[in-house]
Amino acid sequence: MKNAISIADKVHWVGVRHADLKVFDDLFPTHNGTTYNSYLVQGGEKTILIDTVKEPFAAEFLSKIEEQVPLDKIDAVVVNHTEPDHSGCILLLLEKNPELLIYCSKAGENFLKQLLNRDFNSEIVSDGYELDLGGRTLRFILAPYLHWPDTIFTYLVEEQILFPCDAFGAHYCPNNLFDDEISEFYTDFHFYFDCIMRPFKDKVRDALAKIDGLPIQMVCPSHGPVRRSTGQFAIESYARWSVAPPEGGKPRALLAVLSSHGNTRNMANVIKAELETQGFEVTDFALSGMRDDDYRNALEQADVLVLGTPTIQRDAPPHVWHALSLISSVTPKSKVAAVFGSFGWSGEAVKMVEQRLTGLKYKFAAEGISFRFTPTPENLESCRKFDEQIAGTIHTRD
Numbered sequence: 001m002k003n004a005i006s007i008a009d010k011v012h013w014v015g016v017r018h019a020d021l022k023v024f025d026d027l028f029p030t031h032n033g034t035t036y037n038s039y040l041v042q043g044g045e046k047t048i049l050i051d052t053v054k055e056p057f058a059a060e061f062l063s064k065i066e067e068q069v070p071l072d073k074i075d076a077v078v079v080n081h082t083e084p085d086h087s088g089c090i091l092l093l094l095e096k097n098p099e100l101l102i103y104c105s106k107a108g109e110n111f112l113k114q115l116l117n118r119d120f121n122s123e124i125v126s127d128g129y130e131l132d133l134g135g136r137t138l139r140f141i142l143a144p145y146l147h148w149p150d151t152i153f154t155y156l157v158e159e160q161i162l163f164p165c166d167a168f169g170a171h172y173c174p175n176n177l178f179d180d181e182i183s184e185f186y187t188d189f190h191f192y193f194d195c196i197m198r199p200f201k202d203k204v205r206d207a208l209a210k211i212d213g214l215p216i217q218m219v220c221p222s223h224g225p226v227r228r229s230t231g232q233f234a235i236e237s238y239a240r241w242s243v244a245p246p247e248g249g250k251p252r253a254l255l256a257v258l259s260s261h262g263n264t265r266n267m268a269n270v271i272k273a274e275l276e277t278q279g280f281e282v283t284d285f286a287l288s289g290m291r292d293d294d295y296r297n298a299l300e301q302a303d304v305l306v307l308g309t310p311t312i313q314r315d316a317p318p319h320v321w322h323a324l325s326l327i328s329s330v331t332p333k334s335k336v337a338a339v340f341g342s343f344g345w346s347g348e349a350v351k352m353v354e355q356r357l358t359g360l361k362y363k364f365a366a367e368g369i370s371f372r373f374t375p376t377p378e379n380l381e382s383c384r385k386f387d388e389q390i391a392g393t394i395h396t397r398d
Ligand code: FEO
Pocket: 081, 083, 085, 086, 147, 148, 166, 222, 223
């Protein structure tokens, strides 16, 4: 993969390998490195680059393009997504050719203005817009949030090739480009979905609906192998992993509790029993011992998050903050919550957790409650009333 690789007639992979990458975006571990895939598409009249690569790899990238065409013969760059691992060489291309045209979404243009901090020629594409390259056609499909609000898919109509940027990708750095030339990379493919796409499952469903029925011979993502044999498998996997939470049946409460001395747990036991009396199916997590993925699955199924926290040293404990940090890594079914807890000295945690949930755009099904040390019978009665408020909110919502 030191040279450009032909993937179809006058369509070349001109990407780069980043084999020793250990952590992507300083966020997600990459167990097998990654690639930054870029594609050169030549029509009878226009030559187009679909995405670029991360800036430190510019020299290798430009040299691969120049194996096929002089840089000044590139008419335009399609920017499927502006994150710097794909837009990192646009500035360099513009320095070499200031007339270069950029096709992108409206959000993409806005982002690029502040990523590049220079003027550039651009054309904003609408959903279904087609660009004639001379004998072959690029069609654009808006796919916001896969992975950023700017994302579009590009489809080469005549060859039935989909270029979906991050979607259907994998952080996996193969020695060969095509899926049928390498050993299995399913684990990396699934992990990538969990890290990159899982927070946007509803948007994944929207994008899949747009490509449903589209004939697709090959899926050329921006990371990992080109799928010439398993494109449909990748699309079907996304459909399976993004399925909407079930509707109907009992409302579900996720009861997530940390209890240092048993008092918050005593409150939780009363809250759990009363929620069940009120018709809820309750999933009960002890936050100190939970598996993150079990909790994330439950968040995607729950109609209400009921979170119990003590106050330790004027703060909520780290496990509670960790549980809150996981919310943005999934697509919660509902952003409705209620918070409770016991405290000994000062009791800030319930309010602090409510503030964090407010920042995450949650609404509250009940006003938070907190009691000092061992809950009294009156306190436990308040827990039952707390549940009545939750039930009232959940049972009466649309
Ligand atoms: Fe591969 Fe969202 O960038």
